[in-house]
Amino acid sequence: MQGCAPMKRRKTLLLTALLSLAMPAFAQPVCAPRYPPPTTVAAMFDMAAITADTLDALPDVDVAIAARGGQDLSRYGLRHSHLAFLVRNDQGGWDVVHLLNRCKTDASDLYREGLVNLVGESSITTDLRVGIPTPAVRGALKTMLNGAATQARALHEPRYSMLAYPGSTEYQNSNQWILEVAAAAMVQSAGGTALANRTAALDWLKQQGYTPTRMHIGIGKRLGARFFADNVAVTDHPASERISGNYSVVTVESVFDFLHRSGALERELSIPHQTPVPAVAATGVQPPVQ
Structure with missing residues (x-):
């Protein structure tokens, strides 16, 4: 029956999400757990299922680049905050491969998780932005x-910093890793010399004219981040940026702009955010017949 397919998809996503939570790549600091309301959890699974169905309908597509909401960057004119690769696995499902900074520490790790882990609670507020690379770049990414x-x-x-400087290898943020891996795939797909390390990747990106986003951060926020946030460092930025507060940062928008301008993306999709359905309170009163 066709009606069984969405339910089967959601059960698969639930199992993947639980396994991802049960088996982290490495031991991590203990964070305070978050428990979204059931309506938000339902929206997360719905958005993950729609994303999988949308990608399944694209012939020969086995790698994509997705951007979710999350951190509120609207004051900088930015809608999305985090990038990830979506990779079809051997079972035909979709894995999320991305860099995460758990518990706001000064370190990051690479994770392979399920779609629900990516969309998270931003599934009720922000569309998922999905870029489909060209066949050649997809092939290189799948291999990598x-x-x-x-x-x-x-x-x-x-070594992690939310504000990692795009011209330095001292720190890295989640979007910077996606950009550098995509750069290596672009070079490889064109038959060029492999970018074997971050220095080579950053040099190539500079030669190709990658332009980071400039974010102005006031003195109050800078001092607060310096003394109280382990996951923010600006020592890798030029003195001129530290003095002015105008920091160069790798953002979702700057990465998508570069990939489009370089011809690495063949198209872009948008997965709509989901409106949570409020639970009906059990009052014992029958609703009126319409």
């Missing part, structure tokens, strides 16, 4: 991200 993902891991810097 499969199995142990040795080449992609070589481009990972565990």
Whole structure:
């Protein structure tokens, strides 16, 4: 029966999400748990299922780049905050491969999770932005991200900063890792010399004219971040940026702009956010017949 398919999809997504929570890649600091309301959880699973169905309908597409909401960056004119690769696995489902900074520490790790983990609570407020790379770039990305993902891991810097400077290898944020792996895939798909490390990737991006976003952060926020936030560092930025408060940062928008301008994306999709359905209170009163 056709009606069984969505339910089966949601059960698969639930199992994947539970396994991802039960088996982290490495031991992480203990964070205070979050428990979204049931209506939000339902919206998360709905958005994940719609994303999987949308990608399944695209012939020969086995890798995509997705951007979710999350951190509120609206004061900077930015709608999305976090990038991830979506990779079709051997079972035909979709894995999320991305860099995460757990518990706001000064370190990051690479994770392979389910779609529900990516969309999260932003599924009720922000559309999912999905970029479909060209066939050649998709092929290179699939090779880089499969199995142990040795080449992609070589481009990972565990020292994390939300404001990592795009011209330095000292720190890295989640969007920067996606950008550098995509750059390596672009070079590989064009038959060029492989970008074996972050220095090579950053040099290539500079040569290709990648332009980061400039974010102005006031002195109050800068001092607060310096003394109270482990996951924010600005020592890698030029003195001129630290003095002015105008920081160059790799953002979702700057990455998508670069990929479009470079011809690495063949199209873009938008998965709509989901409106939570409020639960009906059990009052014992029958609703009127319409």
